[in-house]
Amino acid sequence: MKVADRVRQTPPSGIRKFFELAEEADDVISLGVGEPDFSAPWAAREAAIDALERGRTSYTANRGRADLRRAIADHVARYDLDYEPEREVLVTAGASEAVDLSMRALVDPGDTVAVPQPSYISYGPTATFAGADVLPVQTRAAEAFELTADALREAGAADADVLLYCYPNNPTGAVMDADDLRPVAEFAREHDLTVLADEIYAALTYGGEHDSIATLPGMRERTVVIGGFSKAYAMTGLRLGYALAPPEAIEAMNRIHQYTMLSAPTTAQFAGLEAIRACDDAVEEMRDAYDRRRRYTLSRFREIGLDCFEAEGAFYAFPECPGDDEQFAEELLSEEGVAVVPGSVFGEGGEGHLRISYATGMDELREATARIERFLD
């Protein structure tokens, strides 16, 4: 059967190869997992079970259950975000759907989407599938992998139409606070860029509160904030996310969503509602655990001589590695049984680095860092 050109021309993710290598090997400790090692809080799971028991298995409103949209609007008020549940909130099947919808609803074929790199692997292909051209904007270890106005300018993003970024960042663990975001916001206003801010890791910010670019002057009207339940509430498999944006953008995204998805999974919506209502303590416990592992990991890397900037968000560290990162990752896996993801998989600026996920138990982290130390000797 004929496969569409734009799909055929999009290579499979470089992560796939390491997944296959790791699956084949024995006694592997994986620091390559991009999701929490916790299960969703029991209260949220119980709400899902209860919804199933009561037979709540029909579609919901396209935009998501009204009570969930109200809960989301209340929830994001902690980040000083103010959205009207009826017209400015869209519940999606994971944050990934929100990224896809915002791209398809707001981008015309031939438009340019600026994507800071290293970045989550889906952004480029999602833009491509929407018919847009991707403009990589490189971030650097020396600048703690933050996006700067200079980097945007150098890359030629002044002529772009959309800027799509993720902070706290996968794969680097970098965060940007309001002071860091201000020049980016100014650049976006000056050059009339729409900003798609993937803030899926917002709750996993250590040592400070998460700041959203949409709270900066003149930004709310040009920003789509993307969030979700996967990372904070350890609900990846339930597929529940949301988009927050001005009414015209949500209306446009919902136009696609109603034809293609109809509504986000109903069971997950019940779980999500309970998660917001009752699971703040569970989120705090998980965040504290990640933070302890983060400090442990960074401290061990310093001891064994892997240079690593102070990652302050998500559950990733992005240390430099000697030599070629792909070769390093392959040998580390075959010789010591530790799976990591080479940084070059995440685009320009990722080469010479490794993505280390510390969403794994302390015993595994201890053993994995000991093996890396042995490998480096």
Added chain:
Amino acid sequence: MADQRELLALLLEDARQSTADLARQTGRSEAEIEAAIDELEAAGVVHGYQAVVDWANADEERVEAHVELNVELDRETKYDDIAGRIANHPEVETLRLVSGDFDFAAVVVGDSMRDVSGFVADRIAPIPEVTQTVTHFVMDTYKHRGVDFGGDGDDDRLSVSP
């Protein structure tokens, strides 16, 4: 006392981890951690470190019972006095004063049901202030000290994912 809370959380999670690992996780020096632990012990916050044992999987006969105790106080005898008399028995693993229908909640352990019921009948019930005992033998343990004994602990995530 955010530091104390963090250290306690770490010790409760795994009291066997090294001082060096505790230091790495908290961003403090090993000397600071050692001093903080000494302080917790000296202040009577931490009384000891024990394993969490699922006796059902051990090759041991062990019987455990929760015993409810009602007592009668008088001018010379307070709860603390009676508690001392009960807690001194090595068979008594835990003793707490509780609110509600009875006064003390004890956990008593022994090698057999006869052992435990004999202990309650011969050592606890005869204490003059004790007016009533109700013994509940433990039949199964599902969760103890925050540890789920039934969980398989399997990690079914994909080994590498974006």
